Amino acid sequence: MPAAAATASGPGRRAGLDPDEVVAAALALVEAGGPEALTMRKLAAELGVGTTTIYWHVGSREELIAAVVRRRSEQQAATPIRGATPIDRIASVATHIMRGALDHPQVTTLAYQVGALSELEQPLEEALVAEIAAAGLRGRAAADALRAILLTVAGFIVVGLEDPATAKADARLFDRTIRAVIADRLPEEAS
Amino acid sequence: MPAAAATASGPGRRAGLDPDEVVAAALALVEAGGPEALTMRKLAAELGVGTTTIYWHVGSREELIAAVVRRRSEQQAATPIRGATPIDRIASVATHIMRGALDHPQVTTLAYQVGALSELEQPLEEALVAEIAAAGLRGRAAADALRAILLTVAGFIVVGLEDPATAKADARLFDRTIRAVIADRLPEEAS
DNA sequence: CAGTCTCTTGCACACTGTTCCAGATGCCCG
DNA sequence: CGGGCATCTGGAACAGTGTGCAAGAGACTG
Structure with a gap:
């Protein structure tokens, strides 16, 4: 000025x-x-x-x-991806997406209301893409795996937004569920 | 008058x-x-x-x-539950829930906005509870299975509401994903 | 100095949900 | 039959909302 x-x-x-x-x-x-x-x-x-x-x-x-x-x-900068196995690393990114969304429920709700949820998660979504590729998935299989994971995460986010109290308690549930979804998409060698 | x-x-x-x-x-x-x-x-x-x-x-x-x-x-009356195996029957109910929600996206969106999504799906949710019990799950395991399934379904619903076009294409994705989640919760004998 | 571009503003418009209050209308009871 | 009362009805108004309009003040450019 x-x-x-x-x-x-x-x-x-x-x-x-x-x-x-x-x-x-x-x-x-x-x-x-x-x-x-x-x-x-x-x-x-x-x-x-x-x-x-x-x-x-x-x-x-x-x-x-x-x-x-x-x-x-x-702001939701690059968070470290933990885990040695592909399933661990993918689950780690998925968890980061959910946690990032639920740590700022107000902005997440705002983004959802205007249909900008995907843009909000874009950086982490790219990390997810990379990990899926690193796990050996390509083309259609990779795209389907990505979408299946994102849609599952979306469910936990949306419900968690409505009830932040029980969202904490859903952490275990989320981990097991997302791992089931990931395992269903990964090649055999991962366990 | x-x-x-x-x-x-x-x-x-x-x-x-x-x-x-x-x-x-x-x-x-x-x-x-x-x-x-x-x-x-x-x-x-x-x-x-x-x-x-x-x-x-x-x-x-x-x-x-x-x-x-x-x-x-x-209105969302009792739709028939198909399938012989527990996993088929549970997946059938889950599919009904999603289809019912996406067949009337406007009302579903309205319900979500006021936090009444669970009430909208209540009848089918009860059917889901029954099928889970019929599959042999009790107590905590049954409650966790129910919630894991419902949260996964919620993700497909919410994203489907935003983009009805690709929602149709997600039908296969949904079937495979929900079956992975269900199988992860069911006792061994089911396959 | 004049001209033009960049901001900044109050006012107004068309909406929204909701409340108040003045009425109608019909049933029950004396 | 006639008052009393509960049940409806609606116009006006209030406090909000997002947004458009035209006018104005300041700063830069020639």
Whole structure:
């Protein structure tokens, strides 16, 4: 913000606002109060700015949400993949996907509501692809394995979002279930 | 509107509007235009009635939705369970649950949004419990098997709701995956 | 200095769910 | 028969929501 901008706020007065700040504030708002707390007016008030200014920077609520999801997706940085056997490593990635989603239930719910769940998990999804390939699966078999695993994980995520309390208790259940699904797709040598 | 209300359940009953009609109209509205099409004003207009009349009959939007879900749940009548082996029968019920949900994606989405998905599937869920018991599972093992199956099914449902096109193509994937999960829970003798 | 581009804003519109209050309408009881 | 009362009905209004419009102030460019 170059100018002093000491004068009272009004049309034309620079507020020194950029899209990144807007997205950051929006993310904070969502994590604090859930998807329904992300209101354009609340967000504007939080930034001490007029409502329409938000629109100038981010376009619309949907675009803002897309940006928020992308930001969160980047934060969900590369987590270490543990395990020696293919099944262990794949299960590890799957667990990371679920845990990452349930650690930030508000943003995950938001992403699901706008159909951006897959984008939220994209980095880890790529890791999953790599591990599946490393396990020896190619082509159709690899694609089917990936989708079967992702769909199974999705179930645990979605139900876990609705009831975070029992989600913890489902950890064992998840591990055993996802391993059954993975084992069903892996070649014989893995056990 | 002259009386003609022969079977009035209470005094003062004048025009022919009752909660059942409201729920039926709401259900039609949802199936036609999705959850966001279910507006109290649109519903009132559809019934040729004032907005507040709806509220008098059903209480609130949430209660109305609960009633709609219950109604749809009842429609989802008992479908025949096929298969001779326990795994076939359990997979059959699981498939029915998923198909029932995806055959009416709008209502399913609505139910999910208000957290009433489990109530929507309740009848079939009970059938699943029965089949699991028939397979020889009791207590904790039965409860875990039930939950593992339901969570897996949930994943296919939720993703299928977002993309009905590929949901059809996932039928094979679902069958194989759910069988892997079931087999992982069943005693040895089943195959 | 004038011109133009970049922001910023208040106001307004069309919606939403919901509540209040003023009425109608029909049954029961005196 | 007539009041009383419970059962319905609806118009208006309130507090929200996302979004579009046109005007304005500031900063940079010639």
